[in-house]
Amino acid sequence: MNVLEFPAPEFPSPAFPAQVVRLDSGLTVVHQAIEATPVAVADVWVRAGAIAEPAEWPGMAHFLEHMIFKGTERLPPGVFDQEIESRGGLTNAATSHDYAHFYITLEAAALPQTLPYLAELLLHAAIPADEFVRERAVVLEEIRQADDDPNWLGFQALSALTYQQHAYGRSVLGTPAQLNSRSPEEMRCFHQTHYQPENMTVVVTGGISLAETLELVQQSFSHFPPRSDCLPGESAQPPVIKGMQRQVLSLPRLEQGRLLMAWLGPGIDRLSDACGLDLLTVLLCEGRSSRLVRELREERQWVQAISGSFSLQKGCSLLSLTIWLETHQVERVEATVRDRLTELATQPISPAELARCQRLLCNDYAFSTETPGQLAGLYGYYGTIAQSHLAVQYPRFIQAYTPESLQQLAASYLSAERYAAVELRPD
Amino acid sequence: MHRTTLTNGLTVIAIENPVADIVAARLFIRAGQCRETAEQAGLFSLLMSVLTKGTQRRSSLEIAEAVESIGASLGADAASDYSILSLKTVSSDFEAMLNLAAEILREPSFPTAELELERRLTLQGLRSMQEQPFAVAFNQLREAMYAEHPYALSSLGTAESIQALSRDDLLAAHQTYFRPDNMIVTVVGRIVPQQAIALVEKALGDWQHPASPLPALTLPALTPKSQRRVTVQDTQQAIIILGYLAGSVKHPDYAALKLLSTYLGNGLSSRLFVELREKQGLAYDVSAFYPTRLSTSQFVAYIGTAPGNSAIALTGLCSELDRLRTGVLTPAELQVAKNKLLGQYALGKQTNGQIAQLLGWYEAIGLGTDFDQRFPADISAVTLETIEAAVQHCFVEPYLSILGPADIVESLY
Known part of the structure; x- marks a missing residue:
């Protein structure tokens, strides 16, 4: 990680109440035990947001976030959702420009049985061709819904105007034409390039100890996908607004x-x-x-x-x-x-x-x-x-x-x- | 949990949670949309927005400064069955905020200029709502289902009713319903319960309730009668909403219907999500809900889909509801629905604000705080037979609302 320099304010620095552990694989684990709660949360953050997309692939990061839930060779689509929700847990995900993240919230005692499922999805997404086509229809519906919302349209126009050519100015959803031009192979390449340990942070908070968390994460997040090397994201310079x-x-x-x-x-x-x-x-x-x-x-x-x-x-x-x-x-x-x-x-x-x-x-x-x-x-x-x-x-x-x-x-x-x-x- | 009733009839509930340096409080008034006539629709919403804008002692700006200068939050809202002031502060500021809330409740001045400002903002809010296709489709469904019942309209009311409401109407509603024996205060956070109760007693304990009894709540009876409503709009997505009138929170079907809405619409593994989104790619948003209401509630399933897919989406939605009538739920599916509902119920009580809201609400709609234990027990006790009975009672007369481009809605209608 980059070492960042900050001006030192006069106020004392508060202690960081969580533990940060870098595993041998390069995966970062952040943990904070909270004793009073019966709940545990696992939130996995990946540096694979829209800025990681090659210029020709807008919408890929968000579409992949959908496809992560479509299972692996060992885990058919829908099994993960069942495993979390039938235990009374919640799961969801979100994608922005800087990240995609995936989380589960549930009774602390159920985390050891469920985190391995989330790790399996994230590291071994199969991205089956038939599911790719079906889920693309869902993302196209998401775009249609957004296009009916004037607040969303206004904010997209503002972002595009402000950030100009920078990837921050693009909608993370992409456009229908852009999504229709992508293939499952390209998505697998994007996945294998970015869902690697050095790009991921597993945060676990709530009613679970550090030792238990580390053991669980180590076991669950052990086999990362074979490395791939898809086109790099654009590294545009931060824009400057010239005039109005x-x-x-x-x-x-x-x-x-x-x-x-x-x-x-x-x-x-x-x-x-x-x-x-x-x-x-x-x-x-x-x-x-x-x-x-x-x-x-x-x-x-x-x-x-x-x-x-x-x-x-x-x-x-x-x-x-x-x-x-x-x-x-x-x-x-x-x-x-x-x-x-x-x-x-x-x-x-x-x-x-x-x-x-x-x-x-x-x-x-x-x-x-x-x-x-x-x-x-x-x-x-x-x-x-x-x-x-x-x-x-x-x-x-x-x-x-x-x-x-x-x-x-x-x-x-x-x-x-x-x-x-x-x-x-x-x- | 500490629960007490002050001599003036005010109910106080206090729970200590020392974890964070935060106190959340909710001040419930047992009157909301359910107390409005059609002519006065939006009364409580308007009343609550003007309530925080002046007291006998302070102007709107002075109130805002009192709250914001200490970084607290003070919200005022009206809902279907209650109206509410919500507070959140760091512990040391709680007493000051509670006293301010008490002053707002007891001595509002309803300044004319503030009423006119909030009236205009409400009218604009009603127009803004027309920009959201789901809101338009849902409003038309609600009007069809509830007819003369106060739940028929958005809590903002209508342009006509908002134009017509006067300061005297606000004063009269305040006089009638804002009284200690019609209120519940819940306090949750880093504060000893005895101290919380003492502070509430100090702020509100000497407020005498009027001698006259509260007016009885009489609501029109509703007879389910299937209807279709359409709105033509040139949208990217068609919205299809299917609704049934459904039992109140006190109805014997309540727990079973909660489980059915969980089964159909809750989460990524829910029936509608799997069948219509995962397997057919028809929608991004497809779900069902069954809100907890003091009076007749509604069981609603909806989908937003490409206009070209709306016929197949409508068929899909209807056949999923019809399918329930043939008693297809398995014991395993029922168990999963119970686990989901109970697990999420527990997850919904994580913050001081959530706990204060939930317990106060139960008290406000006459269920009592022990509903917090009764609800999970009732859910656990539901059998396939209870489900079957609820299905036969509820899913009989469907109301349908469709919104989308002309050719589509006309072909469906």
Whole structure:
């Protein structure tokens, strides 16, 4: 793993409550015992998201995530689902640009019998040709469903506009034409290239000991697929937004206009900056006392709703605003947002406002680390894009900000002139 | 678990969970959509959104600042059978937040300007709902099934009813239903139960309930009568929803229907998922649900599919429901459904908020907190005969809702 360097804030570093063990195979295991819970979670993270896809294969990573569940030579399709669910457990998976992950949640005592099934699926996916064709139909339905959702369409347009040629700008679903051009052989090649120990992190949390976890993982994840070497993913440089990028989408059936705005943030190698952008997102639009909600929704009443989102990604993160409004309000709302960004870059915020945002995010962090599943997701995510122990550094980075350092951050990332904007208008 | 009733009739439930430095609380009012007339549809939803926007002592912004400056969360919602304030704080801030919630419940000022703002936002929310094909198809199914019953409409109400609601309507509903003997407070987290109860007593114990009794809850009887409804929209996917009126949580069929919805629609190994998605590739989203309701509930199965596949998807969905009527469930399948349902029930009680929600809800709909033990026992006791009886009662008069491009829905209709 890369050694990442971070500025050292003055606050003491919290101890990382989980154990990270690198097995001989190169597989990373992260474990945290939680005594009070009868539940255990196994969450397997693979560096095989959409950025690992060769340029010609968009949608492959996500489609493979579906095909993982279609069994192996020893495990017919459906057996895994039965084994987990008939024991009262839950299982599912998700794919994004930086990762694919697969998890099971169930009674702790049932983990030893079930984790081997998950490992078998992940390491030995058969990707049978007939199942490939059937499951492709399911993914095409997923795309159709997404295409009926204006929020999804708007966000895809915004990502494409912001990230331009970078893989972060593509939909992880791919397009029907792209999926129809792929073969089971190509998918096996992608699987064998990326589902290898050095790309995988197995996180186990809950009512199970470290010793038991290590033995179980060692046994289950022992035979990795024969290595293959499919085309590498694109290694595009992080994009730069030059000037204003703008797109207007007219959608049928749209009842309410939207204005989406986005700015590029740093990669995980500048985690402190990323945390600062989280603070700025909260300052702008989390809660009725935040600047934009208060001014635009509560006082001027120009918008129906505003939500802000900061999405931390390995190479290049994204700060986005989604504003629900009538089309005729777009111009003055956008001008107001730009004015508020200029203010942030030129005037320090008050210590009280900073304290509010810091407290809110630190409490949110506490609220989102309550269950084994939440912890496993957090450790797996950080482990996949950097190192697991960084997960618990988050509150420290948040606390380290001052009005001056936040102002400086706003000035360097949140330009009132350079950003991407998408307008959704009723047809 | 500690449960007590204060002298003013308020029920308090407290559970200590020292693991995390978090306290979650739920303040339930036993009145929601089920108390609305058609003319006042959306009343409780609007009431709850204006409730947190002013008290005799504080403005909307002052309330927001009180919550947000300590990084707490305060939510207000209306549901089918109750209305609720939800709190989440770190332990040391709990008392301050509880006191604020008490002030909001006891002395709301319903400022006119805030009512007008929330009214406008609700109207826009109703329009936004029209953008989601599943929501449109589900709303039309619900209206067909429930007719004059308050469950017929979305909890937001209708544009007409929202336009018509006045501040006096909100005040009257508050006066009638927001009273201590019609409320339950649950507190779960890092707090000693005796202390939690004492804090609730301090904040709400001197609130006297009116002398008048609560109005009786009378709901129209529903007679199942098969219907089809269609909406033409030029969507990428057709939505097909099949529904049956089904027993309330107090109906003898309740546990059996919960197991049937699990069997059909819960998870990757469920019957609809395997037959229609895994084997035929007809859908990404195909499932079934049977919500727990104080009054008549509904058993719903649905699928979203390419318009060209909608005839075969409709046949598939109907034949899976019909198949149940021929008594095909095996003892092993029943056992698997029980394991799934009970396992997931346990997994649904992991956070303080989930526990506070579940126990308070049971109390709010008159089941009592011991339903938390009764439910698993009732599920375990279900036999193939109970399943058979529930199937014969429930799956008789199907309601069908279809949404999609013109040529498709017309050919199905």
